[in-house]
Amino acid sequence: MTKRISLVAAIAGMVMLCTALPARAAEKIVSFTVNSQKIVGTMVLPDGVSKPPVVLMLHGFTGTRNEWASDAVKEGLFGRAAPVFAENGIASLRIDFRGSGDSDGKFEDMTVETEIEDALAALDYLSSVPEVDKDRISMMGMSLGGAVSTAVAGRSTLPLKSVVLWNPGINLPAAFTTIFGEKAMIEGSASGDQIYNAVRVFDGKPIPLKGRFFETLFSVVPAAEITKYRGPLLLAVGTEDQIVYPQPVSAKALLNYHDGPEELWAEPVDHGFGLMQDSKTVDKLIQKTLEFLQAHSN
Template structure:
């Protein structure tokens, strides 16, 4: 019943967005500033659609605005989703948080709070534009960006049409302890303003971070944030995620704090929705996300 209702609503929504043929997009690099630092993003606007709805995309830890890419998903999770959205008449803005990608700042100065601030500023930026509909804004966040999205949804003064979370950080201290280990977490929390190199377990990526980042993992609580958002929520998780686990138990726990309408979408895949191995689940996720955003953008 849900799938049929969703398909009907999506068809009506697309028809209402434009009578002209969809399928092409104008992609442009845009910038705005936060605390005097430039944030860079890619704004993708569907052609032949006046003032379309828009989805703000928030990438994960150590990621960039196209999100996780691989030989089978070369355009990245967000790049791929942006193209699917534009074909159905929905605009998107994917940004590099400060310290990542092409945005100003150093990664070592990043905190969860600074990313929330960047995302709130991105909503202000979108609301000031005349080429999108500022009354039809949605947000999607991946991994740590998903935790950021819960805070954005709970704190923004802008009315959001929907929120989508892809394998979001739910218990941030537990997730990062699984990434770095207890000893690294203890050392990092006591490192003060000195940036220290931290390496993911099992030979993963090494980055420099300060104690402020690790402290912010404890002060941002996604369950408390999402309690302040009562709009439509799509929570998509992989039941084989080894970073945010156990699933779907963690997802179900988060949804207990959301009093609005919500949908839990699960697949037996890893934290990246098996992006390194196949595009099958990624494409299913993109379709589910696109349809959900469309349904709530009428």
Template sequence: MLRKLLLSSFMLIAIVGSAIAEDATARLTEAAKATLARAPGEVVETTVKIARGKETIVGTLALPKGVAKPPVVLLLHGFTGKRDELAIEGTKEGVYSRTARILAERGLASLRIDFVGSGESSGKWEDTTTFSQIADAIAAFDWLKTETDIDPAKIHVIGWSLGGLVASHLAAERPVASATLWAAVANPVFTFGVVLGKEALDKAMAAKDPNELIEGTLPWGAKTTLKAAFFQSLVVTDPVAAIARYDGPLFVIVGTKDTVVTPQPQAGEIFLTYHEGEESLMILPTDHGFDAFTGPATVDLMAAASLDFIAAH
């Protein structure tokens, strides 16, 4: 009898929670559409270089023309990505280059970077670890603190996928004004068992030399090679523990069709469970790529919803 009562209680909580999430998503969606309907301003973009030790991080600083010292958003790309991110069907933009434009056209600056070993930044891809990417994000944040074209007291962060893991750690280490996580990796070992295959993961964990090269196959068939150190860094990097150290505003966006960071929406909800502070959740019927392969509609909605959340802080 007690078991049945407990199960009934859990089911009721789940139903109520689902209804609340749907209502919140509906409100966020309507607000985002209104934001997109606003007349856009002009954007000025500049390529910048940021030193981190012997490495050079290359980024694009997007500024809203005519706006003095705007808030700025640091955009952190996903695994195997680059600062402009995934190309969007029917456009000449990537997910992040388009997001940066939408933000700047409506008054928010942004800095999107190539992590060391990716894109135009220095270094080799095979040397990437979660620690190196977190160090890159901290270096970019510290660089923004010295910039005179933006408000150094209002530095926000958006991280997608592995970039979301990095954003969580940045929020724990630096005073970000708000953190927005797009399909962020919550359980690194589990996710990369899915992304690169259990065989690659097991081989890396058994490697005695962290420099041993490990080849993995991505879900879409492409192969990539990283040192065992990358896989081993996943075990000791915990984005949920990091977000628990952050008490600022948190916005989480997830897609119910995501087959990379799974299961959803639970993989997104766990960040809210361990975060103390103002927070919001948006659950969309989208995949891990936010439907970029079919067009910009979902990306635009997410960018505008994120803009609204950031602008409120």
């Protein structure tokens, strides 16, 4: 199996990105339904570009469609990336999974499989949007959204131009054991249809979940899912990530199961790509993602 892996080491300096939205891109709220429940998303279209390529953006666990925000990245990771893509001729759709943000449903009914279902429906929706090119759709996912992306890439009947994973969940049971602890994983898995308030270790916040969520952490295996996708893949990781670790070892292991063009991009930052400190690495990541999407958009 031929591999084309490039590991980009940390480099000094900051890539300057233009993030001005109002004058150069049209942003609108859109919706579609899955099992009679509404999913809400934000679509950003580049100004003056007919039938642009488009990227579907999938947020992580407990996130929303703008993704993780901080004082340094107030608009959120996806909210910051979308206008940059639009400035460079790429449309985007970022959605709230059911149970999150403005979409219908309760968070405790969410599972990895329901998020896969939502993402597949989002691809179907994009294929019907006349303003974008249905033959040039890409996908990117952050954290749990990255794990979901591996499954969607492998299961979708709609060909994807490329897939981008930002610190994706690679070994989901291990990652969520880090988040909740071993006791919660055992008790949560046995909770059936009852709500189990799993307490997040790092901040003590209770998060309502049901047994089916924990079961799907074991039944959806990103390495197995990605074997069914052979298109271009960009895997971006932080080598100081304490949720998905060790890196870049875990990332390289996932890539061993992907048979196709691929790149590995790594920086010495945490799960949020350093956004709690500043936007330096985030902007470099957005630029790298843009270049990858552009390289595989034709």
